[in-house]
Each structure stands twice: as C-alpha cells, then as structure tokens.
Amino acid sequence: MDITRGINPLGLLSIHRDSRRQNDYSYQLSESRSESDVGRGPQIRMLWVQVRQGLLLFCSGFFSVQAVALPLDPARLASELKMNPQTIRVRLSGLGRVMTIKGEHLALSLAKRPDLGNVQSEEWIIDCKRSLIHEPSTQKSRQIPRSGILIESLSGVLSLNQRNFRDQLVVYPKELLSPYDESVRNNSECLVVNHIDLERYLESVVNGEFNSQWAEAAVEAQIIAARTYALFQMTEMRKDKGRVFDVESTQKDQVYLGLDRVDSKASELVAKTKGMILVPRFGKNEPIKAFYHASCGGRTITPEKVWGASFKGFGKGVRCPFCYGSPSYLWDYRLSFHELEKKIWNGISKDSLNRKFWPEVYRSNPNRWYLKSVVARGDRPKAIKMPIGALIAEAQAGQTADLDQGHIKELHFEFLDREDIGNTLKVKMDAYAARNWIDPSRLKSTWYEIMTKGRSILFRGKGSGHGVGMCQWGAKNMGEKGFTRDQILLHYYPGVKIARISK
Numbered sequence: 157m158d159i160t161r162g163i164n165p166l167g168l169l170s171i172h173r174d175s176r177r178q179n180d181y182s183y184q185l186s187e188s189r190s191e192s193d194v195g196r197g198p199q200i201r202m203l204w205v206q207v208r209q210g211l212l213l214f215c216s217g218f219f220s221v222q223a224v225a226l227p228l229d230p231a232r233l234a235s236e237l238k239m240n241p242q243t244i245r246v247r248l249s250g251l252g253r254v255m256t257i258k259g260e261h262l263a264l265s266l267a268k269r270p271d272l273g274n275v276q277s278e279e280w281i282i283d284c285k286r287s288l289i290h291e292p293s294t295q296k297s298r299q300i301p302r303s304g305i306l307i308e309s310l311s312g313v314l315s316l317n318q319r320n321f322r323d324q325l326v327v328y329p330k331e332l333l334s335p336y337d338e339s340v341r342n343n344s345e346c347l348v349v350n351h352i353d354l355e356r357y358l359e360s361v362v363n364g365e366f367n368s369q370w371a372e373a374a375v376e377a378q379i380i381a382a383r384t385y386a387l388f389q390m391t392e393m394r395k396d397k398g399r400v401f402d403v404e405s406t407q408k409d410q411v412y413l414g415l416d417r418v419d420s421k422a423s424e425l426v427a428k429t430k431g432m433i434l435v436p437r438f439g440k441n442e443p444i445k446a447f448y449h450a451s452c453g454g455r456t457i458t459p460e461k462v463w464g465a466s467f468k469g470f471g472k473g474v475r476c477p478f479c480y481g482s483p484s485y486l487w488d489y490r491l492s493f494h495e496l497e498k499k500i501w502n503g504i505s506k507d508s509l510n511r512k513f514w515p516e517v518y519r520s521n522p523n524r525w526y527l528k529s530v531v532a533r534g535d536r537p538k539a540i541k542m543p544i545g546a547l548i549a550e551a552q553a554g555q556t557a558d559l560d561q562g563h564i565k566e567l568h569f570e571f572l573d574r575e576d577i578g579n580t581l582k583v584k585m586d587a588y589a590a591r592n593w594i595d596p597s598r599l600k601s602t603w604y605e606i607m608t609k610g611r612s613i614l615f616r617g618k619g620s621g622h623g624v625g626m627c628q629w630g631a632k633n634m635g636e637k638g639f640t641r642d643q644i645l646l647h648y649y650p651g652v653k654i655a656r657i658s659k
C-alpha cells in the first residue's frame with residue numbers, strides 16, 4: 157500500500173491562461189467531480205468521502221463489521237453476490253488479454269446465480285479482447301455476461317496464468333470498467349476479481365506489503381493495520397451497489413499476489429491476530445482507514461495534509477526516529493526540464509475524465525508549451541519561484557522549497573507558448589497528484605526540495621510514500637528494538653484502540 161491508495165489524483169487543479177494581448181482570454185478552471193466518479197478508483201473515493209464526511213461521521217450504522225461490544229450483522233457485508241460476509245473482493249491486475257484458468261474440476265457458473273447449474277472443465281481460456289470464455293476440450297465459446305462468470309474448483313485453489321489463487325474468481329467483461337479505468341480500456345484486459353476469505357487474503361498481503369520474517373511484533377502490527385484497512389474499504393466500497401470489487405491488488409490499496417506468497421509464518425501470525433482491528437479511541441467501534449507507507453523520513457503526517465480529507469483515528473503526525481537509515485530515507489531524483497515538461501503534459505493528456513475541461517488549444521498540441529518555471533509550496537508559507545528557463549537558453553540556478561519546510565502541498569508550473577511568445581499557461585497542481593504524474597516510484601514522497609542543475613532539475617527528498625499512519629520501516633525497527641505489537645500500533649496511530657471483531 158502506498159502511493160495512490162489515498163486519493164485525489166488531481167487534487168487541487170486549476171489552469172489559467174494569461175496574456176498581455178488584447179484579444180486573448182484568461183480563465184480559471186477548478187476540478188469538479190460527480191457522484192458517478194465514485195467507482196473510478198480509490199483516488200476519487202476519497203474526494204467523495206470528503207464531501208460526505210460530516211454525514212459519514214453519523215452513519216456508523218452502515219458499518220457492518222463491528223468490534224467487541226457491538227453485534228455483528230453478517231448480512232450487511234454481503235454484496236449482491238451470495239457471499240460469505242468475511243469475503244473480500246480483490247481486483248487482480250496485469251493479467252493480459254488472454255488468460256488461462258486451470259484447476260481440479262473447475263466449475264463455472266453465472267456470478268449472479270451461483271446456485272444454478274454449472275459447467276465443469278479442467279481448463280478455461282478467456283479472450284478478454286472479445287469477452288469470450290472458451291473451453292478447449294469441447295471447443296465451445298460463450299460470451300462473458302456483464303454480471304460476470306464465477307469460477308471455483310473442487311480443491312479451492314485456482315491457477316490463473318500459472319499464479320495460484322484461493323476461493324473464487326469472478327471474470328467480468330472489460331467493458332465493465334471502461335468508463336473509469338484506462339488500463340482496462342487500453343489493454344483489453346478483463347476485470348478479474350478474487351473473492352477470498354479475509355484472513356486468507358491477509359496471509360498473502362504479509363509478503364506482498366512487508367515480510368513475514370521481520371520481527372513478530374512488527375509483522376503482527378502490520379497485519380492488524382492491513383486487516384483494518386481492508387475492512388474499511390469493504391464497508392466503504394459496498395455502499396456503491398454497482399461496484400464489483402473492494403480493493404485493488406496493487407499499491408493503490410494493498411499488494412496481494414495470491415497463494416504463492418503465503419508462507420507458514422505469515423499464516424501463523426495472521427491466525428494469532430485473528431479478527432483484531434483498530435478503531436477510534438473515542439466514539440464508534442468502526443475500522444479506521446489504517447493508512448501505512450514504506451518510510452516516513454522522520455515524521456508522519458495527517459491525512460488532511462495529504463488529501464485534504466480527515467479520517468477518524470488520525471489525530472496528529474508523530475515523530476519517527478525509527479526509520480532513519482532505511483532505504484529511501486533520503487533520496488535524489490534528477491530529470492531534465494524537457495522530461496518534466498513531457499511528464500506533466502502526458503498527465504494532462506491521460507487525464508481523460510477531465511479531458512473536456514482542458515481547452516482545445518492546449519489539448520491539441522501540448523508540445524507547443526515550454527516549461528518556464530515551477531513553484532513549490534509547502535506547509536509553511538514559503539515559496540520561492542524557480543525559473544527553469546527551458547525557453548531561455550541558459551537556465552538560472554535556483555532552488556525552491558527546502559526540507560525544513562516539510563511536505564510540499566502544491567506545485568505551480570508556468571508554461572510559455574512556443575508559437576505565440578507572450579502567452580503563458582499556468583497549471584497549479586496538488587503535489588500528491590504531481591507526484592503521480594511525474595514518477596511516483598522515483599519521486600518517492602512529497603517531502604522534498606527542488607534544485608536546478610544545468611538543464612536538469614533535482615528533487616532531493618525524504619521518506620517513501622504518503623507519510624500517513626504507520627511507517628513500515630519504522631515499525632520493523634521498533635520490533636527489532638523490543639517494542640511490542642501494541643506499542644508499535646499506538647505509536648503510529650495515537651488516536652486508536654485495538655479491538656477484536658466479534659460474531
């Protein structure tokens with residue numbers, strides 16, 4: 157779990173065009189999201205949560221998994237499919253256009269009516285581009301309905317493109333997500349969702365997100381955080397009845413790679429913490445959105461600072477002396493002005509949902525705009541304009557922001573028009589969104605300073621990930637130093653108590 161898990165890929169985004177010419181125009185656009193955007197992914201959801209935050213605080217009855225003192229209502233967690241209430245729906249990705257599913261006595265049925273008669277085979281081949289499911293032994297093909305096809309095996313294990321998954325797979329045609337999900341549309345991939353028991357899911361998350369061989373206290377703390385996060389998402393995502401999955405299997409939510417990543421230590425520690433979750437210390441016993449990240453760089457921050465939305469259980473950021481010296485505690489990322497220009501423009505052109513908001517003059521030929529300057533604004537009111545000078549032959553050395561300033565909140569880019577010198581275009585972006593557009597794997601956090609070096613730009617930063625909630629490297633080192641599981645959790649989530657789900 158890391159970068160985009162939170163929210164708001166565009167965040168604060170506005171654009172306006174200035175000109176000193178009489179017949180030019182200027183305007184400002186601000187982002188707007190409709191309720192239908194909710195299904196687009198975790199990024200948008202948060203915005204939606206933000207809008208309804210006041211309402212949510214009073215809607216705890218909606219939460220179906222409740223801790224200790226409260227009775228569990230299993231029916232509330234079941235979706236439109238007849239599912240065990242403790243089943244999580246995990247969207248798998250990176251599966252390709254053609255998939256092979258194998259298993260012992262594979263049974264295939266309509267996902268909407270799993271109790272109806274099913275068809276058995278040892279192997280199914282799925283052609284995602286044409287939305288067909290093919291049975292090699294009989295050479296028969298059938299269309300995948302929008303409501304999906306459910307596949308399970310006698311042994312409970314399914315092999316999907318030679319990766320093993322437990323419980324059930326549901327395959328939906330690629331069209332299902334196409335309005336929201338670019339990867340589905342462009343890659344002709346199916347939408348494949350693994351329905352799996354929550355505790356079994358966690359056994360795989362252990363070695364996807366962290367490592368079962370780390371100190372036990374640290375691993376247990378991380379399992380509890382992962383379980384809490386999963387339950388929060390299960391509750392939140394099922395409010396949208398049209399949605400068919402709860403979490404992504406990538407860093408957008410929690411890294412899940414199926415049965416192959418499970419080992420005995422992971423299973424043992426999941427069992428040891430069975431049903432344990434984090435709930436706010438005061439108020440309702442609901443799972444919090446237990447964010448975590450790779451390394452904080454010395455201090456964690458609140459969700460408000462990253463996404464502008466508040467969440468229960470996150471009172472304040474905490475000091476973290478424990479991740480010092482970990483990978484990505486300090487990092488550098490250098491790229492040329494031209495590369496940065498291209499990344500920003502690629503981001504704009506891929507931003508299909510908002511595409512209509514970008515004026516034609518920019519969309520038609522983004523290459524006509526030179527990056528002229530960038531301004532970074534952090535938590536503290538300090539912003540130094542740094543001329544990049546892509547248009548001007550000689551770049552001026554400069555620096556904007558510094559590490560003392562803390563996390564960067566906004567980046568302001570100014571472009572010059574190659575075809576009409578004098579026109580400028582200003583793009584103001586949430587630093588979190590800018591990070592995703594630039595390169596989240598190399599621009600590792602939003603805690604950085606910027607320097608120009610020749611015709612390149614150098615980001616020098618601290619930490620890896622959004623910096624909210626538990627610092628994974630910090631937790632690892634706390635475990636090695638002898639802190640207990642509960643001490644680790646309460647250090648990084650100071651506003652919580654630990655509870656156990658009761659049935």
Ligand SMILES: [Zn+2]
Pocket residue numbers: 451452453454455476477478479480627629630
């Ligand atoms: Zn840390």
